[in-house]
Amino acid sequence: MRRLGRLLALPGLGLLAGGMLFFSAVMAPLVFTRLPLAIGGPFIRTAFPVLYLYCLITAGLSAFGYLLLGRGRAALVPGVTILGTLWSWFWLMPRLDAWRMAGNEAAFARGHDVSTWVFGLEFFLALLLLIREGAKKS
Template identity: 75%
Template sequence: MRRFGSILSLTGLGLLAGGMLFFGAVMAPLVFTRLPLSVAGPFIRTAFPFLYLYCLITAGLSCAGYVSLRRLRSAMVPGFAILATLWSWFWMLPRLDAWRLAGNAAAFTRGHDVSTWVFGFEFFLVILLLIREGMARG
């Protein structure tokens, strides 16, 4: 069972990091540099539920693996990613939509900046944990 927990925690963590990196470094910049803004904004908005679901699944796998190994401090990283993703999806995203629809550009920009920093902080923690895992095995 220990081997399964290790595989689950590391695979989930690696997939989480990869998905976050792909969305932030490839998909979003590509969409906003290749599509007209009137298309890019609504298109990227439709991608968020898929991104959030992906993050919840991969972070959940990782967290379950760490919990099965009784590595609760390590489980806090994917656990935080789960909480931050739920916050982003069910609290921040509806507010961003409302601010955008109301034409409140200042509130939208501020909220978008906050959500970007939260996503970046999640990614930073995930990468730090991956580095720590790699160093422990090397």
């Protein structure tokens, strides 16, 4: 089981952090700088469920791997990402869509800021754990 834990924990965490970085630093800016807003907005909204599913899978693999290794504290980071992703996907995103459709720009802007902070915190925690794991001596 420890071998499986080693195969899942760190690679899952690396895939999680890398995917989050790619989406936020490459994909979203590229969409909004290269496509008209009328096309980029709907396109990026269709990408969020894919991003959220990716985050759930990679965080789940990482958390499971850390639990198999008996490292519950390390499993908290991907665990927090799982909870934050589920909350964002199933609670916050429907509200953001409703606020956008209703033309409530202030509520949408606040919700978008919250979404950005949650995603950023999840990424920051994953990156910190990844750096900490990489700095360990074998």
